[in-house]
Amino acid sequence: MIPLLGTLLTVGGLLALGLNLWVLLQHFLTIDVPAAITHPVKFWILSYFFQLSITWGTVLEKLRICSMPGFISFLQSLFKPTKDPKVVVQDLRFGTIPVRLFQPRRACPGLRRGIIFYHGGGAVFGNLDFYHNLCSDLALKTDSVLLLIGYRKLPDHHHPSVSRDCMNASIHFLKALSTYGVDPFRVVACGDSLGGGLAVKITQDLLCMPELPQIRAQVLIYALLQLLNYQLPSHRMNQNVPFLTRNFMMNCLCRYLDIDPSWQDTMLKGGFIAPETWKKYRKWLSSDNIPQKFKNKTQEPEFPSSFNESAHLETICLLDDLVSPLLVDDEVIARLPEAFLVSCENDVLRDDTLLYKKRLEDQGVPVTWYHVEDGFHGCILFCDKKPFSFPCSQTIMDAVVSYIKGI
Template identity: 65%
Template sequence: YRKLPDYHHPVITQDCLNASIHFLKTLQTYGVDPSRVVISGESVGAWAAAVVMQALLNRPNLPQLRAQVLICPPLQAINFFLPSFQQHQNVPFLTKDIVMLAVCKYLAIDRSWEDAILKGAGIPPDAWEKYKKWLSSENIPKRFRTQGLQPEFPGPFNEAAYLETRHVLDVENSPLLADDKVIAQLPEAFLVSYENDILRDDTLLYKKRLEDQGVPVTWCHVEDGFHGCILLFDKKPFCFPSSLRAINAVVSYINGI
């Protein structure tokens, strides 16, 4: 897909969707079994994969996808008070500053609104009332929550902030907001999360959403993992045990379906 800083919303998801549709229409050219197509991604690629999976549900003329493999995906740009965002905001390779820079750059939001985004000031009360059942920290298992975290999101509503940032509420930017009927149609999922990852809780929230709608989920949580560690699996001497655990789990899952 075409990348930042030259390209912005909605280029990434449009590029990935167009490429996926082309591939699915020409599987014979690539010698691919149409019953065994898996869509996968890591980090922003996992976000794009989640968006593409949901979008393809509206195209019944294409082969049905076998599974989705999402590795440490960012799945919403709304609640930045989740436990993992507070616990691991300064952990390499993905810090709070990098997350907010990416969100603002991709959505073409001036960085002067960054603090408002972090506090949820642009989220209307009625929208939070609708979405908190999916995005609240209460949906995170207790073992991932620690004492001393900041009060629950969101902060006081600011209409000007809403007008500047309201596209964070679009499903194509925050696939965690998809309707239950959409989530229920998704194929089985393999989800990878890392304990020391600022985005850990997005995976946990999506896991709950999928399971609540009866979608089979296999979950791999790497206790000593950090964001991006899977990319180092073949980069000796920089390969970590967590890198190998993550990549081996993904390969084992795909080979087993």
Template identity: 60%
Template sequence: MVLLWLLLWGLPTFLLGVFLWVVLVHFFTTHIPASMQHPAKVRFLHCLFLYVITLGNILEKLGICPMPKFARFVHDLVIIKKDPKVAVTNLRFGSVPVRLFQPTAPSSGPRRGIIFYHGGGAVFGSLDCYHSLCSFLARETDSVVLSVGYRKLPDYHSPIITKDCLNASIHFLKALDTYGVDPARVVLCGESIGGGAVAVTTQSLVGRPDLPRIRAQVLINPIVQAVNLQLPSFRQNQRVPFLTRKFVVTVVCQYMNIHRSWHRALLTGAFIPPEAWSKYKKWLSSDNIPKRFKTKSHQPSFPAPFNEAAYLEMKHLLDVENSPILAEDEVIAQLPEAFVVSCGNDILRDDALLYRKRLEDQGVPVTWHHAEDGFHGSVILFDKKHLSFPCSQEIMNAVVCYIKGI
């Protein structure tokens, strides 16, 4: 009887209490920039986002379920709509699940191929979550799309994402004839951490005579470094949904197996050796960010005085597979043309700007699309009707337009 009472009254009361707490946290800690359209909708979605994370953290502390697995369970409850114009096949390349999207309309010859790496910061994201986006890409660009379901936290850590994406891509590139793909028109596309995986994979495939050359790379709000976390966008948008500074630091520490106690050294750059910064600052300094994206607020001295203990804990952040913007010039110069998307209200805005400059400085053709009112994660909402935003559809239309031109 007591158990039944708890289920009928105790659990709903608890869930309601948690939600009210989340709403209070949101209003006290979140900043909604004036340039963001539909602020009430942003607040509503962010409260739901925080609610899922909070419930996941509670379940994790109770030893019931890790937060990342709970979060993925919730967002995978989305109903997948079948598109009669796209045939979908679930496959597995070794230990990596993948999903193939092929237009059902007849084709006069091999189609363009798109290898897609989803976002989610190694916590969120899945084949199901990005199903409609990949189906849209396949239909609107008349391409064969391969979506890679790389492994994530809490069971897998760096560098599993980049390894899974690279291995799945190589497997696909070796079998393009099987899927009816033109080897001269293969595009790598990714969002957020998936955009970073595009950079790493494209660099890894440079100089591979046994594989078709990648035709183009599409990087949507990519994270391409974890070295300078004091860039202007990191300070301006540190409390903007849906990617805050607190969440970035937490995920970087978890995925890179860095103890949380080192978060201050991570933020200030105290782990960077002086000789390393003298080399990397020409690529990572805030001086490389256009003036229009800077404010007159105080810019902290970066990096902080060198801490050797911090370096020993975090030196792998300087590896190219974790910070692909640090690749040598001769590698960057051989990369295919790129389409880079940045959002004005995204904490990772300056990652996109810096990588764009890095490519252009080495003669790589870059097409840049900037969504002034965009925010991190907005692209996944492009087809969610009342929950979508103008910037969501704008970005997807720009990506489709670019890919169709290849």
């Protein structure tokens, strides 16, 4: 029995070592580290461990031990947030939705501004603990009451659970602003990545609820705003840049939207978009709207490719403004509040921000745009993790704080 156990442990150890070395080699051969990234070695090492986590989760999923999102959730549960004595933190439930409320401990003579924070993570990463330090710091530095929403995610919950949870929690908070000492005229919708898209969509939907306090400003950090055009310059130029490669993004989208991954190639080429649909949305989503300085000199591929009706029927949810808030009509865009938009040069989603910026400006909505040349997707999450932080992490945090304090 003991020799058998020893053999199994040896084989298991060798397999684990082999997997780690395989990920290391693959990472070395496929990952791009842009020249603008400061601390490129640190960036490469962190991205390797990020990819290693995803790979281990995928292997465990194939072995039917647990799902990849479930494994990521387990890893995140090991993360313990830091308690700041200057911030009062409450864990609450709005119905079945877990939320976390952050309030500066110091007394305030009047009402504070409010921030509703929608976290990113592609419905795979992110939870209340993982975003705790970031939100605590943001609440303290802006002297605001901040609500962080812990919406349901993969593997157990798919579209549209995230949107519904965030909308319901937002309505609950807006109805009770006086309870939390929040000025109803200074509520900010803020989010990163997927959370940025949620902030936009909820701000749009609240326009139809005049009985509720309206959002004063949108603060969007490298937001995911459309799921139609995956051939924008940033999607092609940054497709292998961590921490959001195009392959990983498509993996998360297919999982959350419950789309068979076999359609990914057709999605990337735009084959699911009917000609009449592209005719309607081209004026908003075409790469023609991206300034020339953000394009490389390579020839752009034909987009969309020939129409595939089967793909269209299987991916029809991609045309819903619930997941692509850039698709709403100009009349809605014109009614939106001012926006603070953060984009990162080395981010596959950079051009989503540029497209949204143009749409807002075309409709006369005030826009403050903050572009970070050495920034990358997910970088703001490192601002409170000093050994792993990057200059762009704190730069973005400082810019967001400065803007919100001006409201």
